[in-house]
Amino acid sequence: MSAAASVIGTAPFPADIGPRVAVHLLNRIGFGPRPGDVERVLARGLDRYVQEQLDAPADPELDSRLRGLTTLGYPVSQVLALYNADQRSIATILDELNTAKIIRAVHGQNQLQEVLVDFWFNHFNVYVQDGFARYSTAAYERDAIRPYALGRFRDLLGATAGHPAMLYFLDNYLSRASTVVNGRIVQGLNENYGRELMELHTIGVDAGYTQEHVFDAARCFTGWGIDNLSTSGRFVYRPQFHDRDAKSVFGLGVPAGGGKDDGDKLLDYLAAHPGAAHFISKKLAERFVSDDPPVRVVESAAATFQATGGDIRAVVRTILSSAEFWAEAFGSGKPKTPLEFVASSLRAVDAQVSNGRAVAAYLQNMGMPLYSCVPPTGYSNRGADWLNPSSHLYRMNFALDLAAGAIAGVSADVRGMVSRMGGNAEDARSVASTISARIFGNGLSASTLAAASRVAPGGPVSVAVRVTGLCLAGPEMQAR
Amino acid sequence: MAWDVSRRVFLRGAGLAAVGVGFHPSSLLVRAAQAAEAGRRVLVQIFLRGGCDGLNLCIPFGDAEYYGLRGAIALGRGEVVDLDGHFGLHPALAPLKVLYDEGRLALLHAVGSYGLSRSHFDAQDFMESGTPGDKTTSTGWLERSISRVPGNAVTEAVAFSAQLPRSFLGPEPVLVAQTLSSFDLRARNWRGEAETLLRAMYDGRPDVLGKVGQETFAAMDVLLRTPEIMAPPAAGAVYPGSTVGSSLRQAAQIIKAGLGTRAIFVNVPGSFDTHANQLPANALEFTRLADALVAFARDLGGMLDDVAVMVTTEFGRAAFVNGSAGTDHGSAHCMILMGAGVRGGRVYGSWPGLSRSQLYQERDLAVTTDFRDAFAEVARAQLGIDSSSLFPGYAAGPGPGIVA
Numbered sequence: 004m005s006a007a008a009s010v011i012g013t014a015p016f017p018a019d020i021g022p023r024v025a026v027h028l029l030n031r032i033g034f035g036p037r038p039g040d041v042e043r044v045l046a047r048g049l050d051r052y053v054q055e056q057l058d059a060p061a062d063p064e065l066d067s068r069l070r071g072l073t074t075l076g077y078p079v080s081q082v083l084a085l086y087n088a089d090q091r092s093i094a095t096i097l098d099e100l101n102t103a104k105i106i107r108a109v110h111g112q113n114q115l116q117e118v119l120v121d122f123w124f125n126h127f128n129v130y131v132q133d134g135f136a137r138y139s140t141a142a143y144e145r146d147a148i149r150p151y152a153l154g155r156f157r158d159l160l161g162a163t164a165g166h167p168a169m170l171y172f173l174d175n176y177l178s179r180a181s182t183v184v185n186g187r188i189v190q191g192l193n194e195n196y197g198r199e200l201m202e203l204h205t206i207g208v209d210a211g212y213t214q215e216h217v218f219d220a221a222r223c224f225t226g227w228g229i230d231n232l233s234t235s236g237r238f239v240y241r242p243q244f245h246d247r248d249a250k251s252v253f254g255l256g257v258p259a260g261g262g263k264d265d266g267d268k269l270l271d272y273l274a275a276h277p278g279a280a281h282f283i284s285k286k287l288a289e290r291f292v293s294d295d296p297p298v299r300v301v302e303s304a305a306a307t308f309q310a311t312g313g314d315i316r317a318v319v320r321t322i323l324s325s326a327e328f329w330a331e332a333f334g335s336g337k338p339k340t341p342l343e344f345v346a347s348s349l350r351a352v353d354a355q356v357s358n359g360r361a362v363a364a365y366l367q368n369m370g371m372p373l374y375s376c377v378p379p380t381g382y383s384n385r386g387a388d389w390l391n392p393s394s395h396l397y398r399m400n401f402a403l404d405l406a407a408g409a410i411a412g413v414s415a416d417v418r419g420m421v422s423r424m425g426g427n428a429e430d431a432r433s434v435a436s437t438i439s440a441r442i443f444g445n446g447l448s449a450s451t452l453a454a455a456s457r458v459a460p461g462g463p464v465s466v467a468v469r470v471t472g473l474c475l476a477g478p479e480m481q482a483r
Numbered sequence: 484m485a486w487d488v489s490r491r492v493f494l495r496g497a498g499l500a501a502v503g504v505g506f507h508p509s510s511l512l513v514r515a516a517q518a519a520e521a522g523r524r525v526l527v528q529i530f531l532r533g534g535c536d537g538l539n540l541c542i543p544f545g546d547a548e549y550y551g552l553r554g555a556i557a558l559g560r561g562e563v564v565d566l567d568g569h570f571g572l573h574p575a576l577a578p579l580k581v582l583y584d585e586g587r588l589a590l591l592h593a594v595g596s597y598g599l600s601r602s603h604f605d606a607q608d609f610m611e612s613g614t615p616g617d618k619t620t621s622t623g624w625l626e627r628s629i630s631r632v633p634g635n636a637v638t639e640a641v642a643f644s645a646q647l648p649r650s651f652l653g654p655e656p657v658l659v660a661q662t663l664s665s666f667d668l669r670a671r672n673w674r675g676e677a678e679t680l681l682r683a684m685y686d687g688r689p690d691v692l693g694k695v696g697q698e699t700f701a702a703m704d705v706l707l708r709t710p711e712i713m714a715p716p717a718a719g720a721v722y723p724g725s726t727v728g729s730s731l732r733q734a735a736q737i738i739k740a741g742l743g744t745r746a747i748f749v750n751v752p753g754s755f756d757t758h759a760n761q762l763p764a765n766a767l768e769f770t771r772l773a774d775a776l777v778a779f780a781r782d783l784g785g786m787l788d789d790v791a792v793m794v795t796t797e798f799g800r801a802a803f804v805n806g807s808a809g810t811d812h813g814s815a816h817c818m819i820l821m822g823a824g825v826r827g828g829r830v831y832g833s834w835p836g837l838s839r840s841q842l843y844q845e846r847d848l849a850v851t852t853d854f855r856d857a858f859a860e861v862a863r864a865q866l867g868i869d870s871s872s873l874f875p876g877y878a879a880g881p882g883p884g885i886v887a
Contacts, residue, residue, distance in 0.1 A: 378533065450688070
């Protein structure tokens with residue numbers, strides 16, 4: 004972190020620098036500051052805070068908040084049993100999944116881990132409403148994504164490749180060797196996973212592979228399937244469906260006679276390919292630095308990826324240690340996705356979330372329903388893609404509703420919050436400047452502060468509610 | 484002409500707006516009126532995401548190879564809606580046959596991109612930018628089209644979509660919305676103050692955040708002050724509740740409200756990526772599509788003479804069935820064209836055939852019409868623009884001659 008420290012030391016606005024840099028860090032490696040977070044980060048020091056986030060220790064307080072969400076821990080077979088006993092239970096199952104996502108983002112101490120779980124789920128996207136995915140998405144995130152979010156890329160890749168949710172979503176569970184019956188070829192292959200494995204999960208569409216490589220990649224995974232879609236929902240390898248002929252995938256020769264390990268060999272090969280190091284590093288830099296990250300950050304992250312055998316923690320550390328990352332504290336910011344906006348707004352007002360259903364409905368209206376990106380591509384990583392009038396109207400209304408305490412499943416007391424932060428809840432100017440100082444690192448613009456300070460005294464809706472709603476609905480809250 | 488009626492409605496809406504409390508005087512409505520004077524024709528593009536299978540949309544049942552290639556998912560001669568003895572519509576598209584017979588609906592088969600990508604993302608990007616193989620194009624094809632049309636009302640270009648579609652990417656303002664209803668701030672008992680102060684925060688701000696805020700309030704100005712935008716469908720038209728249904732219902736509303744709309748993009752994120760168990764997925768989505776198109780035509784009535792609809796997708800699917808009763812990513816697809824100037828009742832396009840040697844890379848229906856020729860033809864007819872230079876690096880040809 005020495006490079007980072009030197010950047011901070013020479014930055015141009017010494018009076019502002021502390022809180023502004025702390026807010027930048029909280030916005031980029033987490034879902035933004037809660038009241039008190041800026042001061043906590045400054046007291047602890049940036050290096051120590053980053054290290055704690057990379058370590059991601061146990062978080063018993065979060066665990067206790069999640070304890071009531073019983074289906075979260077179910078294996079797929081138990082979810083299926085519940086559903087088979089009463090189909091209405093699917094509403095509870097999906098509600099608990101959504102609620103857990105919001106609670107983790109809003110209340111979790113390990114913010115970086117939550118950001119990365121979201122990032123990797125989206126990278127290895129499955130669409131929760133797609134048939135069997137309804138019963139296996141919670142298990143997929145819990146077992147294939149979360150344990151490896153800060154781990155080794157190869158482990159993450161392997162966990163997704165063999166998980167029934169992915170096998171179902173990209174149809175690999177149906178893929179089998181083609182056969183010859185009565186002199187005619189009967190197609191058995193399904194190319195879907197083989198293609199997206201290369202295009203979306205590892206080396207990227209511009210790596211230079213061909214249709215023949217896609218075909219052979221899919222052949223490597225023939226026989227990787229699901230034992231039973233309606234009762235147990237476990238991975239199974241069926242050797243009788245495996246294509247045992249030789250394959251050639253983008254420089255990897257797979258000799259004839261292999262079995263399940265044909266797929267494992269291809270995962271080894273792709274995870275270690277320089278194309279994957281670059282593709283993954285660029286996407287991470289887009290998340291943490293900017294929509295068009297500087298080449299230097301991407302290259303140094305990719306070098307770390309290769310040197311460490313795809314150690315995600317090390318790659319993220321490299322990005323967070325770059326001068327470019329810290330310089331962004333003084334840039335114009337990256338537009339937030341709807342999830343980032345919603346979670347950061349909830350955190351900003353010190354909200355307590357008990358149920359995520361209403362919040363999830365807002366996200367749907369903003370164009371980002373949870374776990375519901377239909378194409379395998381996942382949601383856009385570019386902030387600018389999320390700005391449009393309809394979505395923006397829902398953002399402003401979310402902010403106004405949140406400040407007014409009008410969102411079901413969420414409690415927020417902005418008057419009390421302003422008072423606790425030392426502001427005068429009856430005075431518009433005081434509320435606005437308190438929020439600017441404690442939540443935005445003094446980052447609210449003069450025009451936003453001026454407008455919020457014009458809130459009239461008295462009236463049926465309290466000054467604190469109106470000013471807070473306006474500050475969250477205003478332009479600075481839309482970027483991180 | 485119905486349009487003159489709706490333009491009067493529009494001007495009444497503008498008068499209301501001028502006296503509305505909290506309304507900031509704006510030239511947007513005036514510009515919308517000018518645009519309505521300049522042209523009344525509308526281009527509607529429906530984009531089916533995921534790679535819709537043209538060989539199951541418009542089925543070449545008369546091609547001897549079809550049944551061998553499609554095997555278990557082939558539809559029988561008696562199942563398809565026979566169009567000309569060679570092609571037939573998928574049975575779920577049967578409601579479109581009336582429009583086809585009336586000469587208001589046509590199909591264009593074997594259309595696509597010679598600069599092929601079987602990646603969803605790339606193929607969509609290439610089609611929407613109109614520059615296959617070039618990812619650096621900073622604008623979308625509809626944005627370039629609309630930029631050549633006079634006027635720049637917030638309702639000139641509309642996208643029914645969760646996000647700004649790549650086709651509209653560029654400096655022209657676009658109203659992006661999933662729904663036009665309740666387009667208002669929720670601030671009970673302090674709405675006027677909230678609007679005034681939020682406008683003050685966004686006005687004059689030059690960055691992307693200022694732009695989106697300003698566009699939001701401009702849209703609010705128009706939508707809240709034009710009650711006709713919420714008019715129910717005419718002539719008993721019943722739209723399906725699907726995405727394409729609700730989007731086309733709202734497209735008809737905004738067209739009928741006469742707000743100078745010239746280009747509408749309808750994003751349809753359905754189950755078109757049919758790698759497995761294709762038949763039920765196609766039956767569901769084609770029913771939704773056909774019912775929505777029929778309702779749209781009925782709702783617009785005579786105004787359909789000014790509105791052209793083109794149904795597109797990023798690529799077709801492989802000619803042969805895969806191992807999962809589905810089809811993997813392919814090449815050429817089939818477009819549906821309906822409405823203004825469409826010389827319907829025909830399946831256009833040169834048929835490349837389905838024998839092994841005729842297939843592209845021995846697997847896909849080959850492209851015989853560049854999608855840009857078809858897009859340019861519709862844009863020329865509907866927007867009155869010179870579309871020969873609409874696609875950087877490509878001189879669009881005379882087109883397939885579908886639109887008069």
